[in-house]
Amino acid sequence: MANLKDKPRLRSTGSYGGRDKDAFIHRSWMKSQGFPADVFDGRPVIGICNTWSELTPCNSGLRDVAEHVKRGVWEAGGLPLEFPAMSLGETQMRPTAMLFRNLLAMEVEESIRGNPIDAVVLLGGCDKTTPGQLMGAASVDLPTLVVSSGPMLNGKFRGRDIGSGTDVWKFSEAVRAGQMPLGDFLSAEAGMSRTPGTCMTMGSASTMASLMEAMGIALPYNASAPAVDARRRMIAHDSGRTIVRMAREDVRLSKILTREAFENGIRVLAAIGGSTNTVLHLIALAARLGVPLDLNDFDRLSADVPLLVDLQPSGRFLMEDLHYAGGVPAVMKELTALLHADAPTICGQAIRENYAAAECYNREVIRPAGEPVKSASGIWVLKGNLCPAGAVMKPSAASESLLSHRGRAVVFESIEDLRARIDDPALEVEESSVLVLKGCGPKGYPGMPEVGNMPLPRKLLERGVKDMVRISDARMSGTAYGTVILHVAPEAEVGGPLAVVRNGDEILLDGPNRRLDLLIPANELKARLSNWQEQRPAPRYTRGYYRLYIDHVTQADQGCDFDFLIGASGSVVERESH
Ligand code: FES
Numbered sequence: 075m076a077n078l079k080d081k082p083r084l085r086s087t088g089s090y091g092g093r094d095k096d097a098f099i100h101r102s103w104m105k106s107q108g109f110p111a112d113v114f115d116g117r118p119v120i121g122i123c124n125t126w127s128e129l130t131p132c133n134s135g136l137r138d139v140a141e142h143v144k145r146g147v148w149e150a151g152g153l154p155l156e157f158p159a160m161s162l163g164e165t166q167m168r169p170t171a172m173l174f175r176n177l178l179a180m181e182v183e184e185s186i187r188g189n190p191i192d193a194v195v196l197l198g199g200c201d202k203t204t205p206g207q208l209m210g211a212a213s214v215d216l217p218t219l220v221v222s223s224g225p226m227l228n229g230k231f232r233g234r235d236i237g238s239g240t241d242v243w244k245f246s247e248a249v250r251a252g253q254m255p256l257g258d259f260l261s262a263e264a265g266m267s268r269t270p271g272t273c274m275t276m277g278s279a280s281t282m283a284s285l286m287e288a289m290g291i292a293l294p295y296n297a298s299a300p301a302v303d304a305r306r307r308m309i310a311h312d313s314g315r316t317i318v319r320m321a322r323e324d325v326r327l328s329k330i331l332t333r334e335a336f337e338n339g340i341r342v343l344a345a346i347g348g349s350t351n352t353v354l355h356l357i358a359l360a361a362r363l364g365v366p367l368d369l370n371d372f373d374r375l376s377a378d379v380p381l382l383v384d385l386q387p388s389g390r391f392l393m394e395d396l397h398y399a400g401g402v403p404a405v406m407k408e409l410t411a412l413l414h415a416d417a418p419t420i421c422g423q424a425i426r427e428n429y430a431a432a433e434c435y436n437r438e439v440i441r442p443a444g445e446p447v448k449s450a451s452g453i454w455v456l457k458g459n460l461c462p463a464g465a466v467m468k469p470s471a472a473s474e475s476l477l478s479h480r481g482r483a484v485v486f487e488s489i490e491d492l493r494a495r496i497d498d499p500a501l502e503v504e505e506s507s508v509l510v511l512k513g514c515g516p517k518g519y520p521g522m523p524e525v526g527n528m529p530l531p532r533k534l535l536e537r538g539v540k541d542m543v544r545i546s547d548a549r550m551s552g553t554a555y556g557t558v559i560l561h562v563a564p565e566a567e568v569g570g571p572l573a574v575v576r577n578g579d580e581i582l583l584d585g586p587n588r589r590l591d592l593l594i595p596a597n598e599l600k601a602r603l604s605n606w607q608e609q610r611p612a613p614r615y616t617r618g619y620y621r622l623y624i625d626h627v628t629q630a631d632q633g634c635d636f637d638f639l640i641g642a643s644g645s646v647v648e649r650e651s652h
Contacts, residue, residue: 084321085216085645086119089190096650100190109153118152118321120314121191123182123211125203127161132200132279133223135270135301142307143195143221146314152321154314157185162202164278172549173521173623175202175209175355176636182210187645192216193321195313199223199271199301201278201552204286205355209635211327212362213642217320218327219420220292221313222283224301225393226271231262237386238266238273239553243527250497251535271301274393276385277552281348282355287402287428288342289335290419291327294428298397316420325420333365334414337375338425341412344376344452345405347388347470349552350560353453358633361640369455369464369631373588376452381470382408384439384447387555388470391439399439403432408443450477456559458591459599460545460571460581463563463631465590471555473541477585479557480593481508481543485577488513489525497532505534508543508581512572515547515565516627516634520620522547522561527554543583545590547572547630559583559590561630568629569610574602 089100091114101114122143126136140156147154160178162171186194194211198204199222211218229236245262248254272279286292293313299305319325336356343352353372360367382405385391396402406413406429415426434440441447450469457464469477484507486492492511495501503509509528516522526548530539544558547565564570571592575581580593592599615621626636 083116084118084192086190086192087116090114091116099652113153118192118318119190120147120152120154120317121186121189121194122154122156122197123159123194123207124156124197125159125161129166130161130163130200132272133161133203135223136197139197139221139310142310143314146311147318150315150318152318159185159207162200164201169519170521170523171202175206176639177619178206179209182207183213186211186214186216187647193317194218195317196220199279204282209359209362212359214645215326215328215642216645217325219313219317220286221310222286222296223272224299224306225274225280226267227269227300227302228274228392228394229266231265235392236262236266237275237392239277239551240275240386243554247535250532269302273553275387275553276347278349278351280393281352281552284342284346284402285339288406289339290330290417290425294403295401298393298401300394300397320420328363330418330420331363334417336360336365336367338413338417340372340375341379341409342406344379345382345409347381347383347385347451350453350466350468351549351552353466354630354633358635361633361635362642372453373455379412379452380446381448381451382441382446387553389447395439399436400432400434403429404434404440407432454585454588456588456590458589460590460592461562463629465559465562467559469585472557476541476543476557479543479583481506481581483508483510483575483577483579483581485510485575492528496529499533501531503531505539508545510575511546511548512566515567516630517624518565518567520624522549522634524549524551526550526560527556527558563629563631565629569603569606571599573606
């Protein structure tokens, strides 16, 4: 064990700085990789937590990004050590990548805590990788920053730009409506995803990357610089230099991610028309850090924020366009009056310094505050007897004519039920109907998949119907759109009122007053709920990670973290391994 004289200045010195058997073991095996003795001289050891994977195409550029982070770390006098973390490919994993966000968070937390590192750079991008890594890092609380994969270049199809996800949903509905030949649909695949990088719409990945900037834990332009652009590598290099300084100055994550940072994040989320998934991730992250944040904060803080960025799915353009127009700094400059300008950042300066000199080069993409794309933006948080613990919707991606709506429920008991009947010509459904989907919440699916933007019935599509009110306990891809009410809590699986909605029940959505109600008498609702409890189905999964997840995941209004992961354990490990 190290004696008092060897008392560590940096955390890594506790492993690499001694003269005993333990220090020998820690150093000797590292030297097998070719590191000379003097790199263990007490310099900051920087972990680079990489979610690169060929099964996560959005993160497939991160090997190269890691090399550029290392350049910056070496240059600044640190020792960079890259390590892998479970990668969550949104487009490849079943039943849904969200099921594994907490598993990634656990892996990252214990990898950081268990290893002799002083600070960490998180390399992520695809939807769940950024929040999973950040949640894990928050529970250790070392100096931490984020470098994102960066978005793909704009998709191209027959001479026009197409957007990841958003145009998949549009094309798919066009095929079902008989307006697009299947051959055209399939030929759009390669044009949509033509470079490495994350979805280039304002989906969940771009939203989280934008919020990393807005919350001060990524360098400016981290969100928008395309994955294949040299500026992505410059950001990585500069991030390497930055993390070494943060390690030396002990700038821990909790010093940056304050309540003010979360509030800035929520304001920017509204201005960019960001993903509803962010609500879950920010609530879970805040709870790791002990920052008070609840569902209502999203509605309250975004109420006076207009939609400034005209990006799909709420608008027209794509992330490449946002970058050329001035990126997130230009958006933040436009929002100055609503931001906590003194919030600290990893740059060692207040956030205002990150955007003070920003300029906007395209007023179609980033609108002036006085001429927004839409006045209704952000996240609406609904309450009512159908969602006692809340539900969310994104008004900027909804149809204005449906924001207040009363209609009769057409109920699907599961995703399989929906798929079997949605195109049935005999399905009793009208344009004014409200589609209700059960069994897609955190415990029910499990993992809360992105199926809340359920397809419209074919017979209505053929009549030209473009949108309907849809309600579920599921999530929706950040690239999706429509009058879609999500994250209904409590979910059907645990006996929330959603479980007892029946075909033909009237439902009232009053968006402006944030109400979602099942229009049946209170005693009838009570009787249905108690009857449901008596006939509650037996659990489907009895072992493994699925079982752990179902037993411990919290409801959507709490962020879907595991109940035993809330909070932090810090970075101290008291015992040696040999
Ligand atoms: Fe990976 Fe969209 S699927 S970012």
